[in-house]
Amino acid sequence: MSFLIPVVLFVLFFLITALKVLNEYERGVIFRLGRVIKTKGPGLIVLIPIVDKMVRVSLRIMTLDVPNQDVITKDNVSIKVNAVVYFRVTDPSRAILEVEDFMFATSQLAQTTLRSVCGGVELDEILSQREKVNDEIQEILDIHTDPWGIKVGTVELKYIDLPQEMQRAMAKQAEAERERRAKVINAQGEFQAATKLSEAAAIISAHPEALQLRYLQTLREMSAEGKSSTIIPLPLDLMKMLAPFTSRGEAIDKNDQESNKE
Structure with missing residues (x-):
C-alpha cells in the first residue's frame, strides 16, 4: 500500500x-x-x-490603442493625434522568438509611425484625406512587423485635436467660402434671369399679342391681392396711340426749358 x-x-x-x-x-x-x-x-x-x-x-485580432501624440504637420501646425491599430499574430514561433514582447513593440512602433506620417503631410490632407493617411500608416507598420509574424490589418485615426486659434481660422475660412458660393449662385441666378428676359423680349417682339396677354395677367394678379386701390385697365392700343403725343409734349417742354435758359 x-x-x-x-x-x-x-x-x-x-x-x-x-x-x-x-x-x-x-x-x-x-x-x-x-x-x-x-x-x-x-x-x-x-x-x-x-x-x-x-x-x-x-491568434485573435488584437486592439491596440495609440495614445495622443504631439505632431507638427508639414505646414507647421501643432496638433494632437491618436489612433487605434488592429493586428493579429500569423506566426506564433516568430512572435515569441524574434521580439521580446510583440504587444509592447507594436505599440511603440505605432506611436513613432503615427508621428512621422502625420508630420510629413499638411493639416488639410489629414482632415480631408484621412483614409490615405490610415493606409500609409498601416503599410509601414505591416512592413516592419512582418518579420515578427504579425499582420497589421487596419489603422484608424480616432481624434485630431486642433488649437483654438486654428479652429477659429478654419471657421473664418469656411464662412468666407460659403459667402463666395452665395455670391456665385446669386450671379448665376441674375445671368439666367437676364437670359430668360431677353428670350421673352424676343418672343414679345415677334408676337405683340403676347404683351397684351401678359398685361391682362398682371392686372388679374394685382386685383387678386385684395388691395383697396382702384385699377383702371387701359387697352394697349390706346396707349400706343397716346405715345406719340406724349413724346411730342416732352419735346415741347424740353424746347421751352432751353429757350428759358437763353
Missing part, C-alpha cells in the same frame, strides 16, 4: 504538468530544453514534465 502512494502522486503530477488544453484560437510554442521544437494546438497536447515548456499565443 505504501508503494502505491508515490505512484499515484507521480501520475497526478504527470497529468497536471503534461496535459494541456488549448482553445481553438490559441497555439502553443513548445520549448524542449530551451529549443523550439514545433507549434501545437488547438486541443489536447502532451508535454514532457520538466523538459518541455509551453508559451501560449492568441
Whole structure:
C-alpha cells in the first residue's frame, strides 16, 4: 500500500504538468530544453514534465490603442493625434522568438509611425484625406512587423485635436467660402434671369399679342391681392396711340426749358 502512494502522486503530477488544453484560437510554442521544437494546438497536447515548456499565443485580432501624440504637420501646425491599430499574430514561433514582447513593440512602433506620417503631410490632407493617411500608416507598420509574424490589418485615426486659434481660422475660412458660393449662385441666378428676359423680349417682339396677354395677367394678379386701390385697365392700343403725343409734349417742354435758359 505504501508503494502505491508515490505512484499515484507521480501520475497526478504527470497529468497536471503534461496535459494541456488549448482553445481553438490559441497555439502553443513548445520549448524542449530551451529549443523550439514545433507549434501545437488547438486541443489536447502532451508535454514532457520538466523538459518541455509551453508559451501560449492568441491568434485573435488584437486592439491596440495609440495614445495622443504631439505632431507638427508639414505646414507647421501643432496638433494632437491618436489612433487605434488592429493586428493579429500569423506566426506564433516568430512572435515569441524574434521580439521580446510583440504587444509592447507594436505599440511603440505605432506611436513613432503615427508621428512621422502625420508630420510629413499638411493639416488639410489629414482632415480631408484621412483614409490615405490610415493606409500609409498601416503599410509601414505591416512592413516592419512582418518579420515578427504579425499582420497589421487596419489603422484608424480616432481624434485630431486642433488649437483654438486654428479652429477659429478654419471657421473664418469656411464662412468666407460659403459667402463666395452665395455670391456665385446669386450671379448665376441674375445671368439666367437676364437670359430668360431677353428670350421673352424676343418672343414679345415677334408676337405683340403676347404683351397684351401678359398685361391682362398682371392686372388679374394685382386685383387678386385684395388691395383697396382702384385699377383702371387701359387697352394697349390706346396707349400706343397716346405715345406719340406724349413724346411730342416732352419735346415741347424740353424746347421751352432751353429757350428759358437763353
